Amino acid sequence: MKFTIAKLPGDGIGPEVVAQAVKVLEAIGKKYGHEFDFTFGITGAHAIDEVGEPYPESTHQICMDADAVLFGAIGDPKYDNDPKAKVRPEQGLLAMRKKLGLYANIRPINTFPSLIHKSPLRPDLVEGADFVVIRELTGGIYFGEPRGRSENGEKAYDTCVYTKEEVTRITKLGFEYARLRNKRMTVVDKANVLATSRLWRETVQGMVADYPDVEVDYMFVDNAAMQIIQWPKKFDVMLTENMFGDILSDEASVITGSLGLLPSASVGIHTSVFEPIHGSYPQAAGKDIANPIGTVLSAALLLELGLKLPAEAKAVRDAVDASLAADAVTEDIATDKAKAFKTSAVGDWLAEY
Amino acid sequence: MKFTIAKLPGDGIGPEVVAQAVKVLEAIGKKYGHEFDFTFGITGAHAIDEVGEPYPESTHQICMDADAVLFGAIGDPKYDNDPKAKVRPEQGLLAMRKKLGLYANIRPINTFPSLIHKSPLRPDLVEGADFVVIRELTGGIYFGEPRGRSENGEKAYDTCVYTKEEVTRITKLGFEYARLRNKRMTVVDKANVLATSRLWRETVQGMVADYPDVEVDYMFVDNAAMQIIQWPKKFDVMLTENMFGDILSDEASVITGSLGLLPSASVGIHTSVFEPIHGSYPQAAGKDIANPIGTVLSAALLLELGLKLPAEAKAVRDAVDASLAADAVTEDIATDKAKAFKTSAVGDWLAEY
Ligand SMILES: CC(C)[C@H](C(=O)O)[C@@H](O)C(=O)O
Ligand SMILES: CC(C)[C@H](C(=O)O)[C@@H](O)C(=O)O
Numbered sequence: 001m002k003f004t005i006a007k008l009p010g011d012g013i014g015p016e017v018v019a020q021a022v023k024v025l026e027a028i029g030k031k032y033g034h035e036f037d038f039t040f041g042i043t044g045a046h047a048i049d050e051v052g053e054p055y056p057e058s059t060h061q062i063c064m065d066a067d068a069v070l071f072g073a074i075g076d077p078k079y080d081n082d083p084k085a086k087v088r089p090e091q092g093l094l095a096m097r098k099k100l101g102l103y104a105n106i107r108p109i110n111t112f113p114s115l116i117h118k119s120p121l122r123p124d125l126v127e128g129a130d131f132v133v134i135r136e137l138t139g140g141i142y143f144g145e146p147r148g149r150s151e152n153g154e155k156a157y158d159t160c161v162y163t164k165e166e167v168t169r170i171t172k173l174g175f176e177y178a179r180l181r182n183k184r185m186t187v188v189d190k191a192n193v194l195a196t197s198r199l200w201r202e203t204v205q206g207m208v209a210d211y212p213d214v215e216v217d218y219m220f221v222d223n224a225a226m227q228i229i230q231w232p233k234k235f236d237v238m239l240t241e242n243m244f245g246d247i248l249s250d251e252a253s254v255i256t257g258s259l260g261l262l263p264s265a266s267v268g269i270h271t272s273v274f275e276p277i278h279g280s281y282p283q284a285a286g287k288d289i290a291n292p293i294g295t296v297l298s299a300a301l302l303l304e305l306g307l308k309l310p311a312e313a314k315a316v317r318d319a320v321d322a323s324l325a326a327d328a329v330t331e332d333i334a335t336d337k338a339k340a341f342k343t344s345a346v347g348d349w350l351a352e353y
Numbered sequence: 354m355k356f357t358i359a360k361l362p363g364d365g366i367g368p369e370v371v372a373q374a375v376k377v378l379e380a381i382g383k384k385y386g387h388e389f390d391f392t393f394g395i396t397g398a399h400a401i402d403e404v405g406e407p408y409p410e411s412t413h414q415i416c417m418d419a420d421a422v423l424f425g426a427i428g429d430p431k432y433d434n435d436p437k438a439k440v441r442p443e444q445g446l447l448a449m450r451k452k453l454g455l456y457a458n459i460r461p462i463n464t465f466p467s468l469i470h471k472s473p474l475r476p477d478l479v480e481g482a483d484f485v486v487i488r489e490l491t492g493g494i495y496f497g498e499p500r501g502r503s504e505n506g507e508k509a510y511d512t513c514v515y516t517k518e519e520v521t522r523i524t525k526l527g528f529e530y531a532r533l534r535n536k537r538m539t540v541v542d543k544a545n546v547l548a549t550s551r552l553w554r555e556t557v558q559g560m561v562a563d564y565p566d567v568e569v570d571y572m573f574v575d576n577a578a579m580q581i582i583q584w585p586k587k588f589d590v591m592l593t594e595n596m597f598g599d600i601l602s603d604e605a606s607v608i609t610g611s612l613g614l615l616p617s618a619s620v621g622i623h624t625s626v627f628e629p630i631h632g633s634y635p636q637a638a639g640k641d642i643a644n645p646i647g648t649v650l651s652a653a654l655l656l657e658l659g660l661k662l663p664a665e666a667k668a669v670r671d672a673v674d675a676s677l678a679a680d681a682v683t684e685d686i687a688t689d690k691a692k693a694f695k696t697s698a699v700g701d702w703l704a705e706y
Contacts, residue, residue: 088545195502
């Protein structure tokens with residue numbers, strides 16, 4: 001089969017790690033007889049420098065025309081420290097989400113046996129944790145109107161909005177994901193305070209009868225923030241709104257001790273975007289030391305969810321497991337630091353495998 | 354000196370634990386020559402049953418007339434499972450916060466050497482962590498208008514609002530608290546997305562020159578949710594808005610392994626409220642097994658912040674440390690379960706000490 005994959009390396013270590021995922025996808029293409037056509041788009045700080053916008057229309061078109069998007073990371077410290085910067089790289093992220101209709105961010109959370117000693121949690125509590133945070137990504141307080149300042153500047157406001165349709169769409173995805181896993185879904189909200197949360201609960205509750213095989217429970221966000229640390233193994237699918245998902249998915253990632261290895265998928269109306277969760281990590285850029293596994297596992301998700309090629313996805317995951325077992329990894333996680341691989345060497349090893 | 358302390362035991366284990374704190378305060382009064390006049394008010398599920406409201410006007414008057422309020426906990430499962438309940442115990446909490454103007458919730462986070470093995474984190478990471486979360490408590494998305502549903506019910510919305518005045522008031526308290534500690538303050542927000550967060554940053558930034566001895570840094574909430582787990586020892590004062598504070602203060606409490614022992618203060622315009630953070634824990638109610646230390650340490654905060662009696666506060670904390678050292682504690686934390694103390698016996702021991 002022939003597929004078009006938009007390649008958006010972005011800033012910092014983005015280009016280096018994306019290059020390794022491309023190698024792996026090309027190896028998969030060769031082995032399974034697929035043709036992957038990679039189309040390149042600029043994003044982030046990089047794109048602001050070139051055309052003044054972090055997610056330019058040309059890049060948007062490339063994404064719209066693609067079967068899936070492989071994304072690196074965006075963000076550059078020179079914009080963080082400039083309060084006068086009118087355009088910021090992160091706005092590119094938000095624009096991309098909105099324009100591609102990326103309504104569901106999927107973050108698998110799991111531990112790796114060889115990295116469990118890196119977890120900040122006691123190993124017995126976290127080892128074997130395996131759940132998925134599904135975060136609504138185009139609604140809520142991120143995009144609700146009105147937002148801004150009162151005329152005299154003394155008052156600021158943001159609006160959190162959800163429609164029943166938005167909640168229904170992502171809840172459906174949550175139920176379907178739960179069916180592929182252990183058939184349990186925890187809906188996280190703040191229904192004791194927020195009107196939007198009450199709409200979420202009501203909408204989910206109206207759908208449970210259609211998925212009798214999935215067990216649903218509700219949890220307040222403050223409680224969820226505690227239980228992720230106390231009993232991470234009890235979760236299966238966690239479904240939540242945009243802002244809570246931002247906080248909880250990052251919290252959940254960190255307990256695994258393998259933040260640099262975790263992938264993500266943002267499922268959209270027009271296409272879907274796959275990216276590592278680690279960010280642009282500018283200090284390491286250009287040094288060929290960044291860990292490419294998060295991006296390679298994002299490519300696996302791309303094969304599985306974006307192109308519906310589960311066998312190919314499994315082959316990529318097997319390669320990653322083998323590289324971890326063989327200590328064919330970058331210095332950040334290598335057991336024997338002296339024999340640590342460079343970023344590009346890990347990519348070669350995985351592609352070869 | 355003579356002081357009036359409003360006593361609001363509330364639901365569940367509230368009455369039992371508050372009774373122990375009262376014993377301790379009475380012992381302090383005897384030793385230091387103060388007279389504490391305790392005035393009783395009904396709240397929570399209890400108050401709904403009696404007068405139909407969780408924070409009735411009579412209780413409000415009792416609080417308004419008091420030098421400080423000692424509060425137990427509210428919440429009852431019979432309301433949690435009743436979707437048709439019009440009045441919920443938690444609304445009493447929100448009404449109390451609003452009517453008493455409790456704008457700052459202060460949550461000291463610290464570990465106890467004898468309980469460090471209960472922390473879900475690796476001991477070396479968390480041992481000695483000692484910081485304070487200061488949460489704005491009467492603004493933001495908890496109270497902002499408009500909030501509710503569209504006419505056809507298909508859309509729900511909540512509004513997050515902050516005024517410069519509200520931010521200034523709590524930031525001042527944050528700076529002053531930091532001065533009493535290690536002179537560092539981390540302001541947590543989501544300024545890359547929210548207009549309200551940008552007002553917070555701008556307001557704080559406008560005040561730093563008045564507190565040149567305090568070092569200020571800013572952190573996005575998703576990042577803070579990670580760093581609390583990764584490097585809890587790096588924080589001193591963490592200042593944040595209402596919703597983020599709800600999530601982060603609970604997350605921070607759980608890493609200590611001593612959730613049942615942590616106190617809180619809610620500083621108000623009219624008076625201040627002191628309560629343990631553990632909640633009503635209905636399963637244990639009436640069994641004389643609940644751990645009273647969170648409430649006793651809340652009484653210490655009451656002495657310190659509410660009545661400006663720091664020596665008396667220290668005496669209470671010393672008693673608690675001694676009871677922990679002597680294993681004169683309830684079964685949840687007793688080393689020798691067979692010799693565990695009852696709730697009331699811990700209160701007697703502490704008062705005696
Ligand atoms: C950069 C920021 C706007 C973004 C978000 O909050 O969504 C980031 O934290 C993320 O989670 O992808
Ligand atoms: C019960 C609820 C409304 C309350 C809050 O969110 O403020 C609670 O979680 C708390 O933190 O005291």
